[in-house]
Amino acid sequence: MKNILVIGATGQIGSELTMELRSRYGDSHVVAGYIRGAEPKGVLKDSGPAAIADVTDGDAIAEVVKKYDIDTIYNLAALLSVVAESMPRLAWKIGVGGLWNVLEVAREHHCAAFTPSSIGSFGLSTPHVMTPQDTIQRPGTIYGVSKVTTELLSDYYFNKYGVDTRSVRFPGIISYVTPPGGGTTDYAVDIYYYAVRGEKFVCPLQPGTLMDMIYMPDALHAAIMLMEADASKLLHRNAFNLASMSFAPETIYEEIKKHIPQFEMEYQIDPLKQHIADSWPDCMDDSCARLEWGWQPKYDLAAMTTDMLEKLKLKLNK
Numbered sequence: 001m002k003n004i005l006v007i008g009a010t011g012q013i014g015s016e017l018t019m020e021l022r023s024r025y026g027d028s029h030v031v032a033g034y035i036r037g038a039e040p041k042g043v044l045k046d047s048g049p050a051a052i053a054d055v056t057d058g059d060a061i062a063e064v065v066k067k068y069d070i071d072t073i074y075n076l077a078a079l080l081s082v083v084a085e086s087m088p089r090l091a092w093k094i095g096v097g098g099l100w101n102v103l104e105v106a107r108e109h110h111c112a113a114f115t116p117s118s119i120g121s122f123g124l125s126t127p128h129v130m131t132p133q134d135t136i137q138r139p140g141t142i143y144g145v146s147k148v149t150t151e152l153l154s155d156y157y158f159n160k161y162g163v164d165t166r167s168v169r170f171p172g173i174i175s176y177v178t179p180p181g182g183g184t185t186d187y188a189v190d191i192y193y194y195a196v197r198g199e200k201f202v203c204p205l206q207p208g209t210l211m212d213m214i215y216m217p218d219a220l221h222a223a224i225m226l227m228e229a230d231a232s233k234l235l236h237r238n239a240f241n242l243a244s245m246s247f248a249p250e251t252i253y254e255e256i257k258k259h260i261p262q263f264e265m266e267y268q269i270d271p272l273k274q275h276i277a278d279s280w281p282d283c284m285d286d287s288c289a290r291l292e293w294g295w296q297p298k299y300d301l302a303a304m305t306t307d308m309l310e311k312l313k314l315k316l317n318k
Contacts, residue, residue: 001072002025002069003069003072005070005072005074006033007061007074008076010032011077013173017223021224031051031053032048032050033061034050051064051067055097061105065111072113074227077095078143078146081118082273085141085272095143095150096150099153099154103153103157113165114165114167116223117167117168117169118147118170119281119284120280121137121144121148121151121169122139123140126138127281129283130285139279151167154167155238164231166234167238168240168241168289169241172186172214174188174189174213174214176311179193185213187203188252191249193316195260195263196312196316201263204270205269206269210247210282211246211280213244213246214245214299215307225294226295233292236288240288240289241285241288242289243284243286255301258305259309
């Protein structure tokens with residue numbers, strides 16, 4: 001990777017990925033792509049170049065790619081799971097129509113392309129425990145349907161046109177930097193904010209709801225590590241199962257209480273979020289990622305909780 005475009009650079013993952021890429025490759029080599037109304041601010045704006053890169057406008061993306069001599073595109077444009085259910089047409093337009101535009105630009109300008117998939121690409125008929133890399137995928141949400149399409153379309157462009165497409169199936173991503181934005185796993189971010197503020201947390205999922213999660217530093221490392229991996233070692237491409245930790249609401253609650261004993265939580269189940277969570281894996285088998293490109297997470301639940309609480313106390317002045 002020499003010159004990189006991050007589409008969706010002001011989003012939950014993109015804002016942190018852009019800064020991490022700049023720290024590794026140099027500020028001037030990473031372009032923060034954004035849409036009107038979501039312009040970069042602060043250090044994201046000041047540290048490097050930025051350009052309008054709306055996935056629904058392939059010509060505009062091509063212009064950015066040509067102007068900055070881009071060779072690698074991280075395409076992070078998507079609506080999150082709960083939001084997508086309320087706007088399915090827009091979710092498809094961004095997730096699938098946008099991907100088509102990105103892949104066409106990548107084909108024409110010889111770019112590598114990373115477009116993440118998700119645990120949401122699985123469904124109720126998928127094995128939920130140690131979900132295999134290659135297994136049935138029959139999601140019941142428009143988010144999941146678009147993610148499966150993302151995987152298949154990315155593979156199609158690799159097999160037919162030789163576009164260097166790569167992807168991971170992200171678990172729920174936990175971060176102290178960017179607030180959650182409408183995902184099923186967002187409770188695992190919110191709960192830390194409530195704990196640090198000394199407020200009771202109302203959990204939208206029932207006890208025992210297991211889901212894969214990952215701490216943002218590990219998620220960023222995985223995305224970059226995969227794009228840096230030796231292509232000859234990749235038996236899979238779109239998309240690798242990615243695992244770090246799996247827990248239920250009561251587990252993360254008890255871990256936080258080790259640091260904040262007075263913290264309280266109650267349950268008020270959100271039917272939509274519960275339905276979506278029940279269709280996703282309890283834990284994925286990520287052995288292919290570990291074997292083919294050396295994936296290894298650094299954070300478990302205990303280490304993540306310690307770091308999250310320390311960082312949020314500083315952020316919230318608590």
